[in-house]
Amino acid sequence: MRLAIATDAWLPQVNGVVRTLAATVTELDRRGYEVELITPAQFTTLPLPGYSSIDVAIAPRFTVRRTLNAFAPDVVHIPTEGPIGWAARNWCLSHGVPHTTAFHTRFPDYVAARTGISADRLWPIFRRFHKHSRAVLAATPSLENELISRGIGKVRRWTRGIDHWLFRAEGALHPAMVDLPRPLLLNVGRVSREKNLEAFLALDVPGTKVVVGSGPDEEMLRRKYPHVHFLGMLAGEELASAYRTADCFVFPSLTDTFGLVVIEALACGVPVAAFPISGPLDIIGLSGRGADSDFPARIGSCDARLDSAIAVAQQSDRRAAAVFAQRFSWEHATDQFLAALTDALAGSSTQSGAKPQFAE
Known part of the structure; x- marks a missing residue:
């Protein structure tokens, strides 16, 4: 399986999306999968308004197309609904390459929290983004149900993990906290x-x-x-x-x-x-x-x-x-991720005689 991951969120950003992707890529590499990453590091970027630490790619379409054409992936995973994600989605549709997506972040709610715009006005954009995905990966049962209620189908579970060697109950305490009044x-x-x-x-x-x-x-x-x-x-x-x-x-x-x-x-x-x-x-x-x-x-x-x-x-x-x-592990999460991609490829093989779809 030749897998491309096209993401608007990547290092040095520090958030749950980046940590999930980085841990998954590490596990995929350990298992011997060939992965091509498309990230903001490959583009001219501008800081996201209100988040100077988050860089957004400017006009990524040409570089995304060139990278995907050169790599020729069997399947593409698109975890973010940003400029890179949209460019990769449109390439997949125009070339008949199966892709999966993920719903990591409630962007409609984030935008509503910062602008006052109703989240309900934004959901149609997200339905369109995920419409042709072979699997929309979601972390929890309640999120699966919410996405289905919002008109987003083909939802699959992709849970999360922990680096258990790091996050453990035994170990040193933080010196800046130990003498503070408890609790x-x-x-x-x-x-x-x-x-x-x-x-x-x-x-x-x-x-x-x-x-x-x-x-x-x-x-x-x-x-x-x-x-x-x-x-x-x-x-x-x-x-x-x-x-x-x-x-x-x-x-x-x-x-x-x-x-x-x-x-x-x-x-x-x-x-x-x-x-x-x-x-x-x-x-x-x-x-x-x-x-x-x-x-x-x-x-x-x-x-x-x-x-x-x-x-x-x-x-x-x-x-x-x-x-x-202890029940949360990146190994198990990666098993779920690969199962969704494998099913996406299996669905592609049954439609091999179909003409490629094109972006709306």
């Missing part, structure tokens, strides 16, 4: 409006709030919440030590489709408090004992009142949280 309430992620951080930072709850990450709202939130400890970007063992030091991981986002940070926190033995939305519900479950009803111990809490979720989550079993997180 330590931690959030990790992009510091931006769509992450709904103020729902966490504005809470009047016991303990110390700690935020790891950076983003366009960081300076504003530092000024507005001077008692919150902002540690900036952390990675590797330093990030893992911050997780381990916390008493509760607080995930206030209403727009994430999964939340890699949720399972990283659990793997480090930290219970999670979140709103009852897609992602946290699919991991923690409404009971707080994991989405699988056979898991016996509490690992967190989902509640429409975040302060209540925090209070309940702190009663969880830290050891159980780490055990539960």
Whole structure:
């Protein structure tokens, strides 16, 4: 299988999409697959308005076409609905090459959060983007159901994994956190409006709030919440030590489709408090004992009142949280990814006599 991945999100960006793709590419390489990456690094770019750390490719159509023509992939995976994603999609349609897509990010909700434009006005664009995909990969059952309800079909599961050698319950604690008044309430992620951080930072709850990450709202939130400890970007063992030091991981986002940070926190033995939305519900479950009803111990809490979720989550079993997180692996996630691509190729072979489709 000659696989091309055309993505608008790639290193040095730090987000769940990039981490998922990087881990998947590493696993594919370990298994001996030939993968061609098309990323913003190959193009002239401009910073995305409001996100200076995210570069967007300018007029990528010609380079995308040239790269795909030269590589001649059997199948193309397109995980983002940006300029590179649209260019790759149109090449696939014009050349009759099967492609798969993924729904990593609720861009309609992100745009709505930052502009006030109704998300419902944007969904037709996304339906068109995914319309001819042989498989639309989604991380959770609730996201699958949501996409189907939005008119996006051929949805397949593609879960997420953890680097268990890094995110583990045993290990050093973070020196900047150990002496802070407890309980330590931690959030990790992009510091931006769509992450709904103020729902966490504005809470009047016991303990110390700690935020790891950076983003366009960081300076504003530092000024507005001077008692919150902002540690900036952390990675590797330093990030893992911050997780381990916390008493509760607080995930206030209403727009994430999964939340890699949720399972990283659990793997480090930290219970999670979140709103009852897609992602946290699919991991923690409404009971707080994991989405699988056979898991016996509490690992967190989902509640429409975040302060209540925090209070309940702190009663969880830290050891159980780490055990539960062991079920998430990049090996299993990559098996799902490859199964979707294999089926896409099988569908292509049954249609070998059909004329190539063309972009609308």
